[in-house]
Amino acid sequence: MIPLVDLQAQHERIRGDVEAAAVRVLRSGRYASGPEVEAFEQQFATYCGTACAVGVNSGTSALYVALVAAGIGAGDEVVTVPFTFVATVDAIRRTGADVRFVDVDPGTLTMDPAALEAAVSRRTRAILPVHLYGQPADMDPILELARRHGLAVVEDAAQAHGARYKGRRAGSIGDAGCFSFYPTKNLSAAGEGGIIVANDPELARAARSLRSWGPTDAGGRTEAGGNYRMDEMQAAVLRVKLQHLDEWTRERRTVAERYDALLGTAVTTPSRVPGAEHVCNVYAIRSPRRDAIRAALLAARVECAVHYPAPIHLQAPYADLGYRAGAFPHAEQAAREVLSLPIYPELSEERQLAVVKAVRQAATS
Numbered sequence: 504m505i506p507l508v509d510l511q512a513q514h515e516r517i518r519g520d521v522e523a524a525a526v527r528v529l530r531s532g533r534y535a536s537g538p539e540v541e542a543f544e545q546q547f548a549t550y551c552g553t554a555c556a557v558g559v560n561s562g563t564s565a566l567y568v569a570l571v572a573a574g575i576g577a578g579d580e581v582v583t584v585p586f587t588f589v590a591t592v593d594a595i596r597r598t599g600a601d602v603r604f605v606d607v608d609p610g611t612l613t614m615d616p617a618a619l620e621a622a623v624s625r626r627t628r629a630i631l632p633v634h635l636y637g638q639p640a641d642m643d644p645i646l647e648l649a650r651r652h653g654l655a656v657v658e659d660a661a662q663a664h665g666a667r668y669k670g671r672r673a674g675s676i677g678d679a680g681c682f683s684f685y686p687t688k689n690l691s692a693a694g695e696g697g698i699i700v701a702n703d704p705e706l707a708r709a710a711r712s713l714r715s716w717g718p719t720d721a722g723g724r725t726e727a728g729g730n731y732r733m734d735e736m737q738a739a740v741l742r743v744k745l746q747h748l749d750e751w752t753r754e755r756r757t758v759a760e761r762y763d764a765l766l767g768t769a770v771t772t773p774s775r776v777p778g779a780e781h782v783c784n785v786y787a788i789r790s791p792r793r794d795a796i797r798a799a800l801l802a803a804r805v806e807c808a809v810h811y812p813a814p815i816h817l818q819a820p821y822a823d824l825g826y827r828a829g830a831f832p833h834a835e836q837a838a839r840e841v842l843s844l845p846i847y848p849e850l851s852e853e854r855q856l857a858v859v860k861a862v863r864q865a866a867t868s
């Protein structure tokens with residue numbers, strides 16, 4: 504089977520350093536918030552070009568904590584896209600705020616800035632663009648609109664470690680950037696993890712407090728928080744892997760370029776956002792024959808996945824938002840047509856040829 508991602512291949516390359524880091528933590532006797540988390544936060548903030556970073560226990564927690572730290576709560580509205588992983592929307596709902604969707608651009612599949620103005624109401628407090636598949640959304644018009652209306656911008660950069668938009672790192676462009684270190688991500692923990700990056704020290708301070716039960720005074724807790732802490736083991740592993748991230752990204756891009764060349768016109772791929780540098784977390788193709796291609800890949804023993812088979816507004820837990828089929832046609836069409844092919848830095852050309860052979864046959868027959 505050709506896997507979608509191969510973390511064993513990654514581990515082989517850095518085994519000595521990762522295992523030494525794990526042993527260092529085990530022997531330290533310090534397992535929750537400690538020096539490894541602090542060091543990783545500093546290193547990741549430097550990497551992103553932000554003043555602050557706050558490590559948490561998942562990308563979902565990063566989104567939730569960042570939104571609350573930015574002052575979002577009940578009675579507010581947050582605008583995001585329906586073509587994303589469910590966590591983006593779930594995090595908004597957990598703050599008590601209401602979700603408003605805007606469709607994605609039919610080419611890039613990221614937030615369509617032209618649709619944004621109509622979605623902003625008197626209650627809108629934040630915009631949450633998603634850097635889908637590793638490609639930054641078109642941030643300049645989003646930021647311009649946010650400034651005009653006094654809205655916060657929280658980036659879902661869960662898939663976009665190291666990506667850039669007009670020279671700026673994903674996550675560092677808005678008021679806060681949220682990353683996931685889930686094992687399939689370009690920078691992954693040996694388990695679960697996430698981080699928030701920000702330039703505003705007040706927002707970072709609020710996030711730091713919220714991730715560990717919130718502020719207290721002599722009378723006890725003064726605001727709600729929870730346990731969203733990053734642990735020392737994950738931070739130690741992430742410190743090792745961060746040193747390799749740019750090299751792995753270059754290798755991913757080489758793999759993606761090879762797919763582009765080998766696939767030719769058999770299928771299409773999402774188009775490029777002007778000024779965006781993609782980090783190829785997901786290599787998605789599009790075809791009206793998606794399901795036939797998927798069956799052919801499985802028959803050829805190639806793992807593939809659909810990111811995402813149903814737009815959020817048509818999923819049962821979000822029925823109460825009141826959106827119907829047809830509300831966001833670009834997101835709905837993308838959900839019918841996209842298919843993610845195996846991609847990881849170590850993927851060989853030989854394996855790519857096998858993947859492409861199956862795709863081409865099914866796409867054109």
Ligand SMILES: Cc1ncc(COP(=O)(O)O)c(C=O)c1O
Pocket residue numbers: 561562563564587588590591633659661662682683684685696697
């Ligand atoms: C776009 C997006 N947002 C949020 C998340 C949530 O991250 P996590 O799985 O670490 O909670 C993910 C990860 O799967 C994601 O892809």
